Amino acid sequence: MSQPQPRLRAAFSLGVVALLVVGLVASQWLLGDSPQQMQFDARLAPPSVEHWLGTDALGRELWARTLAGLALSFWVGCLAALLSTLIALSLAALATLSARLDALVSLLIDTLLSVPHLILLMLIAFALGGGTQAVIIAVAVTHWPSLARVLRAELWQLRQAPYVRISRALGKSRWFVLHGHLLPHLLPHCLVGALLLFPHAILHEAALTFWALA
Template sequence: MKAMTKTEEKHKSFLNLNLRTKTILIIAVAFVILFSVFISNYLIDHSAVLTSNFYNINQPPSFDHWFGTDWMGRDMFMRTLLGLGISIGVGAFASVISTIIAILLGVFSSVNTVVDEAVTAVIDLFGSIPHILLIILVSLAFGGGYYGVIMAVGLTHWTPLARILRAEIKKINTSEYIKLSNEFGKSKMWIARRHIFPLIISQIIVGVILMFPHAIMHEASISFLGFGLPAHAPAIGIILSESMKYLSMGYWWLA
């Protein structure tokens, strides 16, 4: 009864927190989980996980193999863990590349009208091409594999954030303190560093948070279609692609 009371008190104390504190706690927990999965990629012995064991093929879930084994006797739990780590790494690197491109284009658009029109045309051009098709073409152009997937996802996911930053920077440039800075002879780099960047940090953070799962989804999509990571890699898209043939065979832990 006493333990139950303590549990209820902890539950009530969490509910009494304000929305900002709850959000920070949830983000912190999610970050710890994602970071742990990513770090586990470097702690697990890849050769042991990916080695075939034909004595244990298609085994159902058990205490020895939590997610069962696949058609080559490989532990599906460890393969899934490695796949999540790969997807998180690809999503993180691709998000950084896309964010850098979006920031550069957003800042360049404020130079003058000609540059702004050129940036708008580039954004519209990339936005008009079917997303998956563009990712596949860029991935093939970079030779596929890990490098090709990271570059393909990173070079194609910057358009929404670039639009937001361009609009926000144009709004900031109409402010009185920007006009005063120009009249005092301050350089555009000084204005960008002191007045623009501090005001667009929140948009950048939100953009990266929204871009990260989107990048992971597209990495898994092109790997599922066979244009992404190599077939021997324990990627989520490849595991899903392999599972298609087990849907009608009764191996529910693989499907």
């Protein structure tokens, strides 16, 4: 009787998160350009029925601007986490093809991990000219090393599995072994890694935005 309760809680939590995400995405179409609309006769208005969270110095609705900022952070976090996961998976798979590639990928991972994270983010975003796309790219190309190291170690361990050795003994290609045997085992690791990268990407996106406005 106790087993369905964790599943029920997990399903309920997943439903709440899904509703929040759908509401956040749908709010962008419902709000339109209201986050940018200025009302000079209602500047710095306190929270009220007409202005739920009040207004700023230009009379813009703070609740609309809050939702717009949440939506932007959500998309930046999703795209950056997805791109970082793809980069980590690609480099981890590349490292298993030969000893030289493995040494090159390991050197690249160690090099990026040795550089101060936030400074590297600022340099990349500044080199790309700033803006949302620059922030997404900067966050994506700097957040993959830790996940790539985990995936690389998992791939090297899976290469010694009996079914992988049998597949190689039967003359299967490296691409078949990688695509048919190794990558399916990495999908749970990639999912967990992407979920962990998501809040990390949002925090660094906020840090970059604060640095750009300072």
